[in-house]
Amino acid sequence: MDSMPAFVLKRPTSVAEAATLLASDPQARLLAGGTDLVPNMRRGIARPTLLIDLAEVTGLDAVTLAPEGTWIGARVRLAPLAADTSFALAWPAVTEAASSIAGPGHRGAATVGGNLCLDTRCVFYNQSEWWRAANNYCLKLGGDTCHVAPQGARCHAAFSGDLAPALLVLDAEVELVCSRGTRRIALADMYRDDGAAHLTIARDEILTRVLIPAGANARVSGYRKARARAAMDFPLAGVACAVTPGDGGVLRSLRVALTGTNAHPLVLAGTEALVGRAVDDAMLAALGKLVQKQVSPMRTTVTQSNYRRQVAAVLAQRLLRTLAQQASVTTA
Ligand SMILES: Cc1cc2nc3c(=O)[nH]c(=O)nc-3n(C[C@H](O)[C@H](O)[C@H](O)COP(=O)(O)OP(=O)(O)OC[C@H]3O[C@@H](n4cnc5c(N)ncnc54)[C@H](O)[C@@H]3O)c2cc1C
Ligand code: SF4
Structure with a gap:
């Protein structure tokens, strides 16, 4: 550097x-x-x-309860968020994600807003200037070829923030402010599937707060990640799940979101087909297939793409089994 x-x-x-x-x-x-x-x-x-x-901007550093839900200021730091025990009781997925980000020193400084607006990552991009120059740069910055998929014309750098999937399964929204006014959008709409331009927000917009809507209270949630170094590392794959237990030992709702595998945090499609079923081996096999089909890890890390695909599915299956047990949903 x-x-x-x-x-x-x-x-x-x-x-x-x-x-x-x-x-x-x-x-x-x-x-x-x-x-x-x-x-x-x-x-x-x-x-x-x-x-x-943003260190001295007032009003961005608190977690506040309101009738519409819980607001998390963009400048709330990850260490105090992860240490907040009443928050952890309500939204364990967010706490587990926050406490898994980087190392303790980073979490003392790092913020919720910075994590959600994190740049995408690639082994050909997160390198020094001389390294990238020696490789003739790449499509995302300064070059005209993607070294990961040279035949294509797009960037596959992976979104690797841990908080986004945990908030996505709770249907979080974000408040955005610029000199033209304020708007609120679904967190899912803040991202697009493009490693070179994965944020949809305008260049002059500031993410000021995140809302976990009040309805999310009913859910049981969790977050798991696989990483090369357990003490401190970005996710090779990270999975968040939120379930609502229903009558008769089955799930009333299921939301799954992933990070580290695609250019944007991915909300898994098709989980409604698994609702109303017991969490048994057949159901978990179907979940694993959904994950394997929708994630698209590319050669953006030193770890093989196929490993990341398989580990994403296994993480989702293990996490759902654990959550179902916590929620007293029938498991086998
Ligand atoms: C060794 C190491 C390991 C790491 N491991 C992980 C990991 O495991 N998981 C993980 O998710 N991250 C990891 N990170 C990345 C980083 O530490 C975290 O993502 C952190 O949460 C970023 O937050 P920050 O406040 O420091 O953001 P900053 O670095 O200050 O900002 C990040 C980006 O967000 C923009 N931004 C910041 N705040 C706002 C806002 N309010 N509105 C709009 N844009 C904004 C900035 O302009 C910048 O583009 C790691 C970093 C290092 C160095
Ligand atoms: S995926 Fe391709 S274009 Fe994107 S950062 Fe990596 S090498 Fe560059």
Whole structure:
């Protein structure tokens, strides 16, 4: 990595001021914990001329209860979120995901907003400038060929944030603010399947809060990930599940979402066909097939794509069996 390039640092104290600054310069970037952005700047893959530090912006660092649900401020840090025991009782998937992100030092600085807006990752991209130059760069930045799939014209870099799937299975929404106003969208709509441009939000929008809707309370949830180093690593595959137990020992609802395998966090389609069934071997086999069919891990990590495909399915199966046992759904 190189040393930090030159930039101007601003520390606004309100969201409105931050939004005005962000709109004022097309090269401006928001800085939250900096645990992803700063290494990327030192690799030369992010070159902002203006950094807008959110550290002093008021109103972004609390978890608050409201009639519509629970709001999580974008600047809530992962360590206190993971340590919040009443939050963990309600939404264990989010707590398990938060506590699995990076190492303790990172979690002390890293934020919810930064994790949801994390750049996609690839072994050909998260490299120093000289390494990428020696490989003639690539389609995502500075080059014209994807080294992972050279015959294609798209980037397959993987979205590898852990929080997104945990929030997606709870139908989370996000509040976005810019100098033109405020809007609220489903978290799922914040992403698209394109490793070079996976966020749908406008360049000048700030993610201010995440809402877990009140209806999500009824669900039992969890998160599991596979990683190369257990102490600290991005997911090779990560899976979140949320289930609502129903009468007669069967599931009334099932939501599954994955990370680390596609260019966007993937909400698994077709799970409604598994609702109303006992969680037995046949049902788990059907879930495994759904996962294997919809994930598309590419050669973006040093770990083989087929391993990541299979491990995603196994993680989903094991997690669902555990959740069904917790929810007293019939298992076999
Ligand atoms: C060694 C190492 C291991 C890691 N392991 C993991 C891991 O296991 N799982 C994982 O998910 N991540 C991991 N990370 C990445 C990173 O630490 C986390 O994703 C962290 O949560 C990022 O949050 P941050 O606040 O530091 O974001 P920053 O680095 O400050 O920002 C990340 C991006 O989000 C944008 N951004 C920040 N806040 C907002 C906002 N409010 N609105 C709009 N855009 C915003 C920034 O402009 C930037 O583009 C790892 C990083 C390192 C260095
Ligand atoms: S998937 Fe291809 S285009 Fe995308 S970062 Fe990797 S090598 Fe570059």
